[in-house]
Structure formats: C-alpha cells, structure tokens
Amino acid sequence: MAGISLDNLSFKYPGAQDATLSKLNLNIANGEAHALLGASGAGKTTLLNILSGLLRPTGGVLRFDDLDVSNQQGRERNVAQVFQFPVLYESLTVAENLAFPLKTKKLQSKVITQRLDYICSELELDELRSVKPAKLSLFQKQLVAVGKALVRPDVSLVLLDEPLTAVEPRVKWRLRQTLRRVQADLKVTMIYVTHDQTEALTFADRVSVLTAGGILQTGTPEEVYASPEHEFVGHFVGSPGMNFLPANALGVADAERVGFRPEWATLTGNQPSSAQKRGHLHGSVLRIRVQGAKAGKPFGLVTMATSQGEIAIRGYIPDTSITAGDSLGVCVHRCIGYTNELKVSDIEFL
C-alpha cells in the first residue's frame, strides 16, 4: 500500500490549447478511501490514466510514498483498476478469473490458493467459484472484477472508475458497502472516480471536487456538503444544488452572493411579512414536486420565483392546497456568503 501525492501535477494533451489538468496538489494517505467527484470533462479520466501510468504528467510530480513515479511504467506501479463495466474472461470460472492476475505473476500455487480463499470469503464469493460470468448478474460480475483488483498481495493502489454505473440502483449500496468494508479491512488506498455525489460522499473518507482541470475543495463528506468552499461545489454537490442569490436578498452585507441548501429554508405560509427581515424572502410558487408523505403530511421540493432569482426549498409542504402561482414567504435559517465564488462567511439567522 502507498500514500499518493500530487505536487503541482499538470497535464496537457499534445496540440491542445489548454491544460486538461493544471497544477493539482493533493495528498492521499496510505489506506485512505478517496473520491474524485466531478462532471464529465472535468479531467477525472485523465487523472486516473496518469495514476495508472497510461499517461505521463507534462508538469509536476506524482509520488507513491516518497518515490517519484511520474515517469515510471504502469506495470512497475502495482496499480489495480476496476472499470465502469465488469471486465472478466468469459470462458473462465469465477475462481479462474480471480486467480488470473496471480498466475501471470507466477506466484506459488499455495499462495494463490491462500489469496483466493481470502478474497472469496471477504467478498462472499465462495458459492460462485465454479460459475462462469455469463451466469452472473451485473452486481456479481462487478464484485468479481473488484476481487480481481484486490487479489494481488502487492497492490499499492486500487483505482475505481465509476464502478457502479452498470449495477441496478437498488443494489448499488450493497456493493458500495462491500467495497467500503473491504477497503477498511485491507487498508487499501483506493481512489474512486465518480460524477455521483452519493457514491462519493458515501464511499470516501475524503472527497475532492474536480472541475475544468482543477481541485476546488478537498474535505470530509460533511465539509464538502455543509460548507462548500466554492460556489461550484455547492452547486454540484446536492440534488438540487445550493440556491444562490445576491447577498442583499437576505440582508447580508459582507458578501456578494449567498448560498443556502434547499433544506436550510422553510416555507412560512401565505402572508409574506411586509418588513424586510434578515433571512426572510418571498416569492411565487413555480413547481411543486411531492416526493412522499409522512404521517399524512406531504413533503417534497417546492421551486419558487423570487424577485432576485429562482430557489428550491425542501421539506414538508405546509398547506396541501398551495399551487403554482401562489405567493409564499420563505425563512432561511442558515446561509454561506461568497465573494468571487469563494466562501467568505457562514451565517446563522435567529
């Protein structure tokens, strides 16, 4: 296992105008589960290819522990990778697939059996040992692909490239939990690339939000969600993302704009107060999206048009008779102030 460090790491494709990655700095501890979160085009795949050794950085240094591997061949790095879609040998059984990376390393058969037993029990694959991939569900196939990545005893880094894309939504969490458990048990350094916030925030000890070749924030899932350092992070993490308004809309003076999460505000009924109070807004209802009901009370997402922009509010819908066009008050409990897209203050309204 190894700690990974990126020191002003840059990459520019030959002939390209702009760098795909520019001056990334990041330290990932040995045994850490780290997620790289970003939209397509943010440079996630390029960074993965640099980590695995398929591409060489055009600037800066990549280190595995203290070793500069920037120019090292991929096969010298002991990096294992799990792809979006399970890559297995169709003609081999599960056990043969799992043993394959060990056999190519010419390990002793005793060691191979040991590793195989260990991985099969860790991933609960024992009953599938003699099955061929064609008989497996996508979930099981991807589990075997994960097993293939982890089976080598000398692996220093495991890269996961959106490994849950192909898995059915309702079983995704199981695979994610299995990955998380194995990661913690084996103390493997794992880098998980995804555009999906649930995947990133659930899987990782720490998350880096990547956009247009740069890292905007690295932090624990709680930090990234509750305290976005950059407006883009607030927009990108969360569904829907943060609401942004000019700061004066909430009576905030020390920032250009304010951002608040849909659940940091509540609807306050039909009569907007006439006096402008800090943290209070009013607007008219654009859309109501009921997402369920609890003890008879419907809850969901209400989109509102205010004089300063559109906002979304999540929670109970106070009055079931409200419809599009109704005028409602909004009470914001907490917001973050931003100037030049960067966080400058954190405000709680009483």
Place this chain on the structure above:
Amino acid sequence: MLELSNICLRSSDSVPFIHTFAAGEISVVLGANQSGKTDLCRLVAGLNTRASGNVCLVGTSLDRVSPRRRPVSMVYQAFVNYPNLTVFDNIASPMRARKQSSQTIVQAVNDLAEKLRISELLGRFPHELSGGQQQRVAIARSLAKQAQVLLMDEPLVNLDFKLREALEVELRDLLRATNTVVIYTSSDPRDAFNLGDQLLLLADGEKVQTGTPLEVYQKPNSMVAMELLADPGINRFSRDGTSCALRPEHIGVQDGKITPAGLMSFDMLVTAYETNGDESFVHGQVEAQEWVMRSRGMLPVHAGQRLTVAAASQDVVHF
C-alpha cells in the same frame, strides 16, 4: 389515448393484462430489470419482441400496421443518432421523410433546438457532442416526428447526475405541453415522482398496480408494489400475524425512552451508514430483518451502534 389489451410481456403463462395510457400526460412504467418494460415499448412500436397483445390508438388497431407506419417514436437508453448527419439534419430527418416544406422544417428544428438548448450545436456532428448533448438531439428528433405516442426507454439512465437533474425538469415541462401519449420506462422510483402523472408498475411481465404516484405510494396493493416505489427498499415486520411494512423515510431516530402515543418503536442494530449530503441512509437489523432508514441531512451514526427508531402507526402498511 392508447389502449393495450391481452398483453403478455414475457411468456404465455403470465396473466394477460389491459392498460390505457392517456394523451397529454407522462405515464411512468416502473419495474426492475427484466420486468418487461422494454418489451412493452417494442410491442407498441411494432418491433420484434417476445411480448404479445393488441395495441389500439384512439380506436384504431395498430396490430396490422407496420412499424414504420405507426405514429410512434422511441428514444432509447443508448444515444442513437445518424453519425453522418449534422445535428440539424438529425432533427430534421423525420420531417424530411414526410416531405414537409423546408420552411416548416427550419422553423420546427430551430424551435426544438431552442427548447432543448442545443441551438448552438446545430452544425455539429454527433461525435462532436457530449453524451448529454447527444441524448438531447435524440429527444429533439423523436419530438420532430410529432408522433402521437412517444416511447422513452430509460432515456436518462446513462447521463451524468447533474445533467440528468436538469434534463428531467426540462423534459417534464416540454412533454406536458404536447398532446402526446408519453410512456417513460424506468427502474428508479424517483423518476415516478419526478416525471410521472400516472404510474404503471410491472413485475415479471405482469401489471402490479396503476394510479398517480402519490396514490400508489400511499396505498400500495401489495408488498411488490410497495417495494417498487420504495427508495431504496422497504422494511418488513409482522404484528399479530399480519405482514406489515414501513417506508425508509417514515422511520426516524427516537429521542428518549418513552414512545409517544401514535408511534411504534423498534430496536435497530446499525450495519451501515451512507449519505449524499441531502439525505442519509441507515441500514440495520430489526427483528431479524434488514431495514433501512432514510433521513434528511447527515446523522452522527456509525455501524455497530444500537438505535431506537420510531414511526407513526398511520404510516405502517398492512398486508
């Protein structure tokens, strides 16, 4: 109005069903993988499928109408466009096939491109577009056909999360403005609420339940129906010999030892905690069953912890 009768989606031994899709609203067909969603679409489109049954559009049977003559257009999960045509020509293709005047075509294409926010891409080729843009082109082309029936077979499933979120809202407003029968298939219960005016639940090729999303949510007719519209699953238990279930969002951590009237409480041994920031999912063991609780925001919960969780008695569904 599209009327289906005698429908067998998977094999001849499943119970045939009838169903009517109304025009001007979005019908979400919700089912797990292999439940027959795609077969249903292919049957309506007249394509090869193992499904069988009768399809009738506004009183006229389509059974003997060849696929290319059916007033039906389909958007697939994969981004299907003509690689050799520009975005403009891709969108225009169904109108050209019907020999509409070039003036009409130019206007309609520009109009659709604007609605789907691809106006600046009209001169490009599909390979020069991102996945989300390609799917917008495919959707624009399917709308250009002005078919009476629009089939969308998990069209957003391969898209980036944020893109999907934006396209969902746009699609909903766009589709409701047309007087089309829209059949939108999905395996994600969130689509039912986000897009659906009406729901058709399928399991193993059979019809399970229909109604508005909220009706089906509040009064599921079976465990299967409840499970299909549950995110991420349901929590089963039994009381006095009847099977009961609770939705994940109806359970919360109980403060204090005393359970207030109208609530039921349970002991949960936490096995996993997940969050996307907006919501948290706490997985655990309750009465020897696997449960999951879904709460707003993040919780200070970790695996191995014991929790007392509670739910309102009125939220319990009895079967």
